[in-house]
Amino acid sequence: MHVSSSESSEPEDLSESVSSTTNDVPVEVSELKDRLYACLSEVKSEGSFSSYQHASMFPNPGLYIKKLARVVPLPLSDHDAREIAANSALAPFGKKDETVVDTTVRNTWEINASEFEFRNPAWQPFFKQITDKAVKQLGVDSDAIVEAQSYKLLLYEEGAFFKAHKDSEKVLGMFASLIICLPSCSGHTGGDVCLTHGTEKRVLSTSKTSGYDLSVLAWYSDVKHEIKPITSGYRLVLTFNLIAASRKANSAATLNERRLHLQSLLHVWREDFQHVEKLAYILEHQYTASSLGAQNLKRQDRALSDYLENVCGTNRFHLFFAQITKTEMADDADDDEDQEGTSLDHIVLPCGLIVASHGSIETEDIIQSDIFDRDADSEDEGEWTGNENMPGILRYHNTAAIIIPEEKLFQFFRSNVKTASPGGKNLLNYICKLADESLDGPKLKDLAVRLALKAFENDYSYRYYSDSYLYKQEQCDFYSTILDLAMKLPDLELYGKILASGVSSYGPGANAMFVMLAKYFNGKSDQDRPDWQLYLGPVLSNINALPELQSAFSKFKMQLAKEEDQNSFKDWAKGEIDQRLSALDTLSYPYHLPMVVELIESRDPEWVSATMLPIITRLGTGEFIRKLLASLDDKGENAEVKESIANIYRHLIGNCSFELISGPKGFPSFPEARRFDRANMKELFELVAKGLTFGLKEEGIKIIEKHVGDLCGHSGPELAHDDVIYIITTFVTFATSHQGVVSDALAARLFKCLLKRALYEFVQRKPSQPCNWTQKKKGCGSCKDCEDFDRFLLDPVATTQRFRTNLERRSHLSSYAGEWFITETDRRGSPHTLVITKTNREYEHDIKIWTKQFHDMPLLWKDIQTPYMKRVLGPEDYAKLVELRSLRKREYLSPAPLPSMTSQTLNARQPGLNAETKRKADTELNQAAGTKKKVEIIELDSD
Numbered sequence: 001m002h003v004s005s006s007e008s009s010e011p012e013d014l015s016e017s018v019s020s021t022t023n024d025v026p027v028e029v030s031e032l033k034d035r036l037y038a039c040l041s042e043v044k045s046e047g048s049f050s051s052y053q054h055a056s057m058f059p060n061p062g063l064y065i066k067k068l069a070r071v072v073p074l075p076l077s078d079h080d081a082r083e084i085a086a087n088s089a090l091a092p093f094g095k096k097d098e099t100v101v102d103t104t105v106r107n108t109w110e111i112n113a114s115e116f117e118f119r120n121p122a123w124q125p126f127f128k129q130i131t132d133k134a135v136k137q138l139g140v141d142s143d144a145i146v147e148a149q150s151y152k153l154l155l156y157e158e159g160a161f162f163k164a165h166k167d168s169e170k171v172l173g174m175f176a177s178l179i180i181c182l183p184s185c186s187g188h189t190g191g192d193v194c195l196t197h198g199t200e201k202r203v204l205s206t207s208k209t210s211g212y213d214l215s216v217l218a219w220y221s222d223v224k225h226e227i228k229p230i231t232s233g234y235r236l237v238l239t240f241n242l243i244a245a246s247r248k249a250n251s252a253a254t255l256n257e258r259r260l261h262l263q264s265l266l267h268v269w270r271e272d273f274q275h276v277e278k279l280a281y282i283l284e285h286q287y288t289a290s291s292l293g294a295q296n297l298k299r300q301d302r303a304l305s306d307y308l309e310n311v312c313g314t315n316r317f318h319l320f321f322a323q324i325t326k327t328e329m330a331d332d333a334d335d336d337e338d339q340e341g342t343s344l345d346h347i348v349l350p351c352g353l354i355v356a357s358h359g360s361i362e363t364e365d366i367i368q369s370d371i372f373d374r375d376a377d378s379e380d381e382g383e384w385t386g387n388e389n390m391p392g393i394l395r396y397h398n399t400a401a402i403i404i405p406e407e408k409l410f411q412f413f414r415s416n417v418k419t420a421s422p423g424g425k426n427l428l429n430y431i432c433k434l435a436d437e438s439l440d441g442p443k444l445k446d447l448a449v450r451l452a453l454k455a456f457e458n459d460y461s462y463r464y465y466s467d468s469y470l471y472k473q474e475q476c477d478f479y480s481t482i483l484d485l486a487m488k489l490p491d492l493e494l495y496g497k498i499l500a501s502g503v504s505s506y507g508p509g510a511n512a513m514f515v516m517l518a519k520y521f522n523g524k525s526d527q528d529r530p531d532w533q534l535y536l537g538p539v540l541s542n543i544n545a546l547p548e549l550q551s552a553f554s555k556f557k558m559q560l561a562k563e564e565d566q567n568s569f570k571d572w573a574k575g576e577i578d579q580r581l582s583a584l585d586t587l588s589y590p591y592h593l594p595m596v597v598e599l600i601e602s603r604d605p606e607w608v609s610a611t612m613l614p615i616i617t618r619l620g621t622g623e624f625i626r627k628l629l630a631s632l633d634d635k636g637e638n639a640e641v642k643e644s645i646a647n648i649y650r651h652l653i654g655n656c657s658f659e660l661i662s663g664p665k666g667f668p669s670f671p672e673a674r675r676f677d678r679a680n681m682k683e684l685f686e687l688v689a690k691g692l693t694f695g696l697k698e699e700g701i702k703i704i705e706k707h708v709g710d711l712c713g714h715s716g717p718e719l720a721h722d723d724v725i726y727i728i729t730t731f732v733t734f735a736t737s738h739q740g741v742v743s744d745a746l747a748a749r750l751f752k753c754l755l756k757r758a759l760y761e762f763v764q765r766k767p768s769q770p771c772n773w774t775q776k777k778k779g780c781g782s783c784k785d786c787e788d789f790d791r792f793l794l795d796p797v798a799t800t801q802r803f804r805t806n807l808e809r810r811s812h813l814s815s816y817a818g819e820w821f822i823t824e825t826d827r828r829g830s831p832h833t834l835v836i837t838k839t840n841r842e843y844e845h846d847i848k849i850w851t852k853q854f855h856d857m858p859l860l861w862k863d864i865q866t867p868y869m870k871r872v873l874g875p876e877d878y879a880k881l882v883e884l885r886s887l888r889k890r891e892y893l894s895p896a897p898l899p900s901m902t903s904q905t906l907n908a909r910q911p912g913l914n915a916e917t918k919r920k921a922d923t924e925l926n927q928a929a930g931t932k933k934k935v936e937i938i939e940l941d942s943d
Helices: 015-021 029-041 078-086 123-137 256-272 299-313 406-413 422-437 441-462 469-488 492-502 510-522 532-540 546-559 563-582 593-602 605-619 622-634 639-655 657-662 678-693 697-712 721-737 744-764 784-794 807-820 841-864 867-873 875-882 900-907 915-930
Strands: 050-055 063-065 093-095 098-100 109-112 116-118 145-156 161-165 174-182 188-190 193-197 200-204 214-220 224-227 230-233 235-246 279-282 317-329 341-348 354-360 378-380 393-405 800-804 822-826 833-837 888-893 934-939
Touching: 029 256, 029 279, 029 299, 050 123, 050 200, 078 109, 078 145, 116 123, 123 145, 123 174, 123 214, 123 235, 193 214, 256 299, 279 317, 299 317, 299 393, 317 406, 354 406, 354 422, 393 406, 406 441, 422 441, 422 469, 441 469, 441 492, 469 492, 469 510, 492 510, 492 532, 510 532, 510 546, 532 563, 546 563, 546 593, 563 605, 593 605, 593 622, 593 639, 605 622, 605 639, 622 639, 622 678, 639 678, 639 697, 678 697, 678 721, 697 744, 721 744, 721 841, 721 867, 744 841, 744 867, 744 875, 784 800, 784 807, 800 807, 807 822, 807 833, 807 841, 867 875
Parallel strands: none
Antiparallel strands: 050 214, 063 116, 093 098, 109 145, 145 235, 161 224, 174 214, 174 235, 188 230, 193 200, 193 224, 279 393, 317 341, 317 393, 341 354, 378 393, 800 833, 822 833, 888 934
């Protein structure tokens, strides 16, 4: 991290230190790396990667196991060991993303920490003593706060073991494991703990003192360790996670001589190796992404971090930490080079905040040499393909300190910084903070500006945007950071670019940008009134849609904390909105409706009448006007708004009655639009009723008369029976609730028209009983087979037709014949023959539906059997049209219409039809042709 102070804000004159710390200046990058390695490897920290203690005098912990419901005495007896095993579970282990039990890898009994406790009060002081000693032996600072969290009770019996592995980071901040081996009566043999860290190996044995003494072991989490098999006895151990709550700097970085040495090498790097963008120093330990940061580094790595952070910070170099992964193919495969390489991931500041998810790095950028000359840390098995198998993929994992000259920061981060990534915000905050603290502030601010603009460019180039809440929040954080920088500089060019990007399709949006700006203006002094055109003008050119601009303005005004700012902004915003309104060419629902309603509520009645009403009249569609008036129905909390609404109703209902009903151009020509819309009619009557409260009776009458004329006209919409009843009941409700608005003559005209049309059309729709075998065309109209099929259907005599053709064409014909015909396949000969026989099924289906509708009509018509209807229509028309007395039902016998030759044709033997099929067809068609059926006939009188 870059550190600045009044004493060290400028780098020292290094000419003397260079000559005093180096005999000659490196001429190759490799020499520079060697010198840096020699310098950094000298940084030492007291402590080791493991710890061992032995105690012959110790208090009994009072180990209480809940499942046993008693304290287990020590040393552990064989009987108690067997009881513990019987009440334990086999210990699992982590394998990639899974937790598995496999006794070929780990054969141990375990009890979770929640299932046991320590009941001897004297145990805790002793436990703190041995824990502090172990932490000190590991090289952790003496004033660091470390918590030992109880984890498991493990029992190893004869044959138990655990193959080589590394401990996972079970909780955040865990850096090491602490193991306490309790004594057992018979002691144990075997069970040695074999540790491997880098090239160093150690063996910690607990067997020699296991009979009566206590052993304490500890090691860092990334140390590979193996528990050798127990050859006899029992090994009972307590395990704890060591968690760092706080870690303070070691004193290694204060060594002035070593600091000057590194300082001189950094000076040489800047002067003579300007093409080197970065160098990486591999740390001694490995760290997970969640634990990566100076506060979690271990012993040697922590000392190195303090040392680098101090020297880099005073010499305009910057320190980061990252994970490095090298990938290569096993078996020296040379045909998959695209799967090989070195990657830099999860790049963080020393404080642990991420600044980039990925970065580029080559092996040549690593200070140490031959760092990957070791066994791989992980391997993906290859897959079998054909007769050969693909080689496996080997991976080497390391954690590194990344050193970057300040002038190379833009080059390193330029392709990774994005507005919606938390890394982009953290990086800019880091640079801006340095700019405020450093004498080199202008250069750093310029760097922040360049990175911000690059982030905008990256977002646009890669279309890296999303609608998720998290994404938008991260974007807003980034824009807020760079907006604050632009205001402080001040840099109006940068400010304009920020706003242009922010309100674009890949930015946070106009509303979010206005919220950020409001926070800035709220922090300004009362004497400094904002120049709204200067600060908000750049936004306007990037917001083309007036509703979005109006919404953004409204939210911005609400965010302003000072009343003076609100008033001055309101006056400025009015002019901008009015200018945009004059350029509108349409008002559509629902897009423009919220904007217009808000303007009506927020402006005075004079403006509404003089400016808004002419625009609505000129541009509003019928739907828009209806929805607008409906939206205003529940408004009007103060006198001015009530006055505006009254003026709107008077103007619109008085001047736009036709548009209210059918829109400026009447009904569209396509049939779908001619269907009746109940919601539209309900809305229209509600608007007329509201208009009556403003004294608009004559205007309301005109609208209703126009509506009645439209419904009764020849171009009226299609009406089902339930639509007719709905219209009449709605009309009756309105007429009876508003006396004197709807005349009886107008009501009678509407009722007679709708009811007569409904009854007449219903009778006309009754299916006609066929008098011969002519049927409606069914074919597709575009192929020869269907032409023959339709010709057969139109033939009044023919009842059966044969089509000898392939399967595809037979299937095509069958699909168009559908359920109304008998279709069979004569399989003699090739191709087979499709036989289609006519039936009366379609007529029977249609007459069944029509008859049901007839029986349903009296029940449906009951809703309009009211005194008002009887008075308006008169007794005679009421009886005919409402009580349905004009529909008289009678039964008669229908003579057989088909000529006798038809039966002869049907009875003729057809080739390829079996007897059963023939009987089925004959029976069905003879019923249709020769049987007299009882049917219902409905007659309508001359009315």
